[in-house]
Amino acid sequence: MSAFARALCLIVLWFTGLGSHFITSHAFKVPFRVNDVLPVLPHEISWPVLNNFHSAVDLLPYFVGSVTPNNVSIAWKGACFYGNEARLEFTESDRDETDLGGAVIHLTTSAAHSWTCMDLYVFATPYRITWDYYFSAREHTLRFDSWEEPAELEYVKQHGVSVFLMPSGMMGTLFSLIDVLPLFSNTAWGQKANIDFLKKHMGATFEKRPQPWRATIDPADVHSGDFLAVSKIRGRWGGFETLEKWVTGAFAGHTAVCLKDETGNLWIGESGHENEKGEEIIVVIPWEEWWELTLKDSSNPQVALLPLHPELRAKFNSSAAWAYAWSMSGKPYGYHNMIFSWIDTVADNYPPPLDANLVISVMSMWTRLQPSYAANMWNEALNKRLGTEGLDLHDILVETEKRGIAFDQLLTIPEQDEWVYSDGKSTTCVAFILSMYKEAGILGPISSSIQVTEFTIRDAYMLKIFEDNQTRLPSWCNNEDGQLPFCQILGEYRDGTPWL
Ligand SMILES: *[C@@H]1O[C@H](CO)[C@@H](O)[C@H](O)[C@H]1NC(C)=O
Ligand SMILES: *[C@@H]1O[C@H](CO)[C@@H](O)[C@H](O)[C@H]1NC(C)=O
Ligand SMILES: *[C@@H]1O[C@H](CO)[C@@H](O)[C@H](O)[C@H]1NC(C)=O
Numbered sequence: 001m002s003a004f005a006r007a008l009c010l011i012v013l014w015f016t017g018l019g020s021h022f023i024t025s026h027a028f029k030v031p032f033r034v035n036d037v038l039p040v041l042p043h044e045i046s047w048p049v050l051n052n053f054h055s056a057v058d059l060l061p062y063f064v065g066s067v068t069p070n071n072v073s074i075a076w077k078g079a080c081f082y083g084n085e086a087r088l089e090f091t092e093s094d095r096d097e098t099d100l101g102g103a104v105i106h107l108t109t110s111a112a113h114s115w116t117c118m119d120l121y122v123f124a125t126p127y128r129i130t131w132d133y134y135f136s137a138r139e140h141t142l143r144f145d146s147w148e149e150p151a152e153l154e155y156v157k158q159h160g161v162s163v164f165l166m167p168s169g170m171m172g173t174l175f176s177l178i179d180v181l182p183l184f185s186n187t188a189w190g191q192k193a194n195i196d197f198l199k200k201h202m203g204a205t206f207e208k209r210p211q212p213w214r215a216t217i218d219p220a221d222v223h224s225g226d227f228l229a230v231s232k233i234r235g236r237w238g239g240f241e242t243l244e245k246w247v248t249g250a251f252a253g254h255t256a257v258c259l260k261d262e263t264g265n266l267w268i269g270e271s272g273h274e275n276e277k278g279e280e281i282i283v284v285i286p287w288e289e290w291w292e293l294t295l296k297d298s299s300n301p302q303v304a305l306l307p308l309h310p311e312l313r314a315k316f317n318s319s320a321a322w323a324y325a326w327s328m329s330g331k332p333y334g335y336h337n338m339i340f341s342w343i344d345t346v347a348d349n350y351p352p353p354l355d356a357n358l359v360i361s362v363m364s365m366w367t368r369l370q371p372s373y374a375a376n377m378w379n380e381a382l383n384k385r386l387g388t389e390g391l392d393l394h395d396i397l398v399e400t401e402k403r404g405i406a407f408d409q410l411l412t413i414p415e416q417d418e419w420v421y422s423d424g425k426s427t428t429c430v431a432f433i434l435s436m437y438k439e440a441g442i443l444g445p446i447s448s449s450i451q452v453t454e455f456t457i458r459d460a461y462m463l464k465i466f467e468d469n470q471t472r473l474p475s476w477c478n479n480e481d482g483q484l485p486f487c488q489i490l491g492e493y494r495d496g497t498p499w500l
């Protein structure tokens with residue numbers, strides 16, 4: 001049967017009643033399985049069906065192999081096509097501004113086991129993720145127009161592009177993620193994708209601000225405990241932050257905190273600062289150095305200063321804050337608990353189409369691409385939640401099922417501030433600041449009952465601890481004749497959203 005005829009069949013089936021009709025129908029004379037039609041079902045229908053037929057482990061993307069550029073092809077058996085082969089070929093760049101070039105993956109499918117089935121694949125490098133689906137037996141091509149950066153080219157030369165066969169019901173989910181992919185591109189187009197995404201999904205406005213886009217800060221007007229909210233809108237960090245903003249409902253994606261020393265010099269404490277080795281760590285650096293790095297950051301950061309409320313500033317125990325900052329300096333960024341601050345309750349916290357199934361899928365793909373990073377990001381934290389040690393993601397899922405807990409329930413077990421990971425206590429950018437606030441005595445008598453690692457950036461800036469009287473903001477804040485209720489010190493756009 002031709003590809004066209006198969007497509008037509010699927011479309012006809014789609015319009016004639018779906019679901020139960022399929023499962024009970026005996027009219028088909030050809031091999032037929034309910035799994036075959038899952039790809040064309042909408043996500044809301046296909047996931048429950050999948051979940052009923054499979055255990056959580058079966059729903060993981062299946063790692064087929066890496067297609068490397070050394071002129072060898074890989075072969076595997078798919079869910080629909082039993083014969084598959086793929087090879088990778090580097091190509092010339094199609095963009096003028098870069099000479100990195102791109103690549104084409106040639107993928108040949110054969111021997112479909114039924115006429116209704118299709119295979120759905122995800123192709124990933126640590127820099128991009130894309131997908132395609134096949135329901136005809138022939139050679140298909142998948143084109144990477146241009147590598148994002150030299151590091152991606154280098155990665156692909158060494159490790160190739162990873163290919164994952166997806167559980168068939170994932171298609172609806174992937175389709176609804178279609179506007180997520182361009183977010184990670186470090187181009188004007190990528191920046192526009194981020195802005196459009198935030199406008200569409202979060203109602204952000206992104207009006208252009210009048211010049212100057214950069215304030216001339218007088219460090220004398222800045223005090224210990226003042227909060228810096230940073231919003232990156234371009235490149236890999238921009239894309240990552242856009243998704244973080246979306247799942248957490250915050251309009252800022254990163255934060256840092258101001259500290260004054262005894263001689264009146266201004267310093268910045270930051271968790272998630274990239275060191276020379278490319279690792280994200282906690283630092284305390286002079287203001288001038290931080291500002292210079294921020295100004296030349298290619299992610300086009302938008303920065304606002306949120307001074308502490310004067311009453312709290314008076315209570316701020318600076319020596320306790322400094323002691324905490326130095327005790328954390330040099331420690332790694334809190335990958336362990338980052339995602340857990342996103343996920344408080346099963347039902348309310350995932351904006352569609354994100355759900356626990358997708359979270360597991362992404363986790364398992366990352367595990368394959370960057371194993372050490374993945375172990376950092378969630379394996380240890382999930383082990384803590386189970387009270388186990390050293391289980392990998394697969395074993396964690398098996399253990400979870402054995403205990404009769406759903407994976408999404410496991411994710412919602414709250415993080416405890418006193419959990420210590422293999423590389424020390426784990427704090428994200430905002431947990432670092434709130435822990436400092438806790439030490440400095442400004443979260444008051446309730447502070448011992450607050451788990452700061454569960455805080456998102458939005459939770460933090462919604463706290464009623466910042467300056468709420470516009471007339472008391474420093475005179476160098478360009479707040480556009482009172483139009484902005486906060487002090488934006490850098491950025492081309494005004495979010496137009498209440499930060500406070
Ligand atoms: C790659 O392999 C194919 C077939 O195995 C061969 O025809 C071709 O010449 C090879 N190309 C290179 C660049 O080695
Ligand atoms: C500030 O913190 C330090 C260290 O924790 C403590 O010794 C000191 O008594 C605190 N000062 C006040 C005024 O609370
Ligand atoms: C804001 O601060 C100014 C100057 O300190 C003061 O005169 C004014 O009463 C304050 N407004 C409010 C609403 O507190």
